[in-house]
Amino acid sequence: NAGVTQTPKFQVLKTGQSMTLQCAQDMNHNSMYWYRQDPGMGLRLIYYSASEGTTDKGEVPNGYNVSRLNKREFSLRLESAAPSQTSVYFCASQGDRSFPTEAFFGQGTRLTVV
Amino acid sequence: AQSVAQPEDQVNVAEGNPLTVKCTYSVSGNPYLFWYVQYPNRGLQFLLKYITGDNLVKGSYGFEAEFNKSQTSFHLKKPSALVSDSALYFCAVRADNYGQNFVFGPGTRLSVLP
Numbered sequence: 001n002a003g004v005t006q007t008p009k010f011q012v013l014k015t016g017q018s019m020t021l022q023c024a025q026d027m028n029h030n031s032m033y034w035y036r037q038d039p040g041m042g043l044r045l046i047y048y049s050a051s052e053g054t055t056d057k058g059e060v061p062n063g064y065n066v067s068r069l070n071k072r073e074f075s076l077r078l079e080s081a082a083p084s085q086t087s088v089y090f091c092a093s094q095g096d097r098s099f100p101t102e103a104f105f106g107q108g109t110r111l112t113v114v
Numbered sequence: 115a116q117s118v119a120q121p122e123d124q125v126n127v128a129e130g131n132p133l134t135v136k137c138t139y140s141v142s143g144n145p146y147l148f149w150y151v152q153y154p155n156r157g158l159q160f161l162l163k164y165i166t167g168d169n170l171v172k173g174s175y176g177f178e179a180e181f182n183k184s185q186t187s188f189h190l191k192k193p194s195a196l197v198s199d200s201a202l203y204f205c206a207v208r209a210d211n212y213g214q215n216f217v218f219g220p221g222t223r224l225s226v227l228p
Contacts, residue, residue, distance in 0.1 A: 033216075040123070041220055042118075042204060042220040043158075044218075090158070103216065105158040106157050107155075108155075
């Protein structure tokens, strides 16, 4: 039972390079999220997708784009990476954000921008 | 606006002693409250949640949390700490209004000393 799978686990980028973080869930969840985790700041929401075909900005969307490719997959793209985007990125899924159910998290992608 | 505070960056406790990790919140409306644990290089794992009903909620691995509406708190507790409980703990809140997102606290690092 895989749950939420993120790829890659580690990545080093040069400033200005682009990359896409992949996320897939096998729990038939409607809602998916991308967070970044920085020391002392907890998790901050970048973008979310309430359901297939919809995406919305979270707290810190600048410099990122997302695609909800289908119900299973939700990708995060950095078009032109900056050192400020060095962080650990987590994808999460939730049955339906209309209800008070918990979210399930992937294992994270540790991104370093040099 | 929703917010979560975890007033202690670090909590140290001896193995076998009771532990408490503190969380206070601010939300418009009734809160849904969650605790997650993060082990090194892993994603967040759900521990327990308060939605409604009994103020004392029991969760995974012997953890429990007490909801206190008047103090807007949701402290995590365990009667007897284990070394394996050492990890980073996150409190999260969302309002019961339709379509609200989770807001996470900054995290508290728990160290259980043998």
